[in-house]
Amino acid sequence: MPRSPTTTDAFNAIAEQRRRDIIQQLAGKACSVNDLAESLGVPQPQISKHLRVLREVNLVTVRQEGKHRWYSLNAKQLKPVFDWVQTFERFWDHQLLNIKAVAEAKAAEQKKSSRQKEG
Amino acid sequence: MPRSPTTTDAFNAIAEQRRRDIIQQLAGKACSVNDLAESLGVPQPQISKHLRVLREVNLVTVRQEGKHRWYSLNAKQLKPVFDWVQTFERFWDHQLLNIKAVAEAKAAEQKKSSRQKEG
DNA sequence: TTTACATATCCCCATATGGGAATACAATAA
């Protein structure tokens, strides 16, 4: 069996750098195919092909207007990627652990002093 | 040019479901190849091959101990993925915006009251 | 040494990729 197709899911679709570039462009505003081709410096047929992949995994939607097609980002489809990778955040974001630790220490301290008042 | 190799970066390496499974297993504790083969129900050679990909992008490290090889997760390599996908969080996590707004309002309030004390 | 266990590599193959180039299709304007 070969590698799973790029159209399998968001994980596979965003593996390609160019598609991430496209997604990033679309995050700001809807773009036409030629807009993207120009701003990314990529031939139009390639953009169209990448957009097709993004469409198939629902990462973008299209709206036709005259002879233009406006592509918009449907970023919600990235949530599964975010959710998965977020579970590993603790492995690098030690500050987060510190914040938590500080907050807990503070809570413990308050609890202690309130006990002293009571006692 | 074909698709970029799985060993190009973390984005490509984690596109494969099995490798995400392996990463998840390793998040808890270091595992040997056979540990992974057994817990994931995958033939050992396949596991070895996936681990090789993960090694090449530095997502795992190995430590030899007798005839065992203990694979550990090097989750920091996932940070670029996290950072990239996090920039889109606002597109689905509207609550986060609220939390931020509340926090900012609170901060503004505190600033105000401290100014009153000073003045 | 031989045996057993643990892991990595090798070979085979169907498959799909992304880029390049050419062209088809679509929508409007002249």
Added chain:
DNA sequence: TTATTGTATTCCCATATGGGGATATGTAAA
């Protein structure tokens, strides 16, 4: 109608994939 512009598709090809299966390599015990 024809011309023009915008977009999608088609063809070609080098490449590498992941699984299956067999086997090589490595390490330690008998």
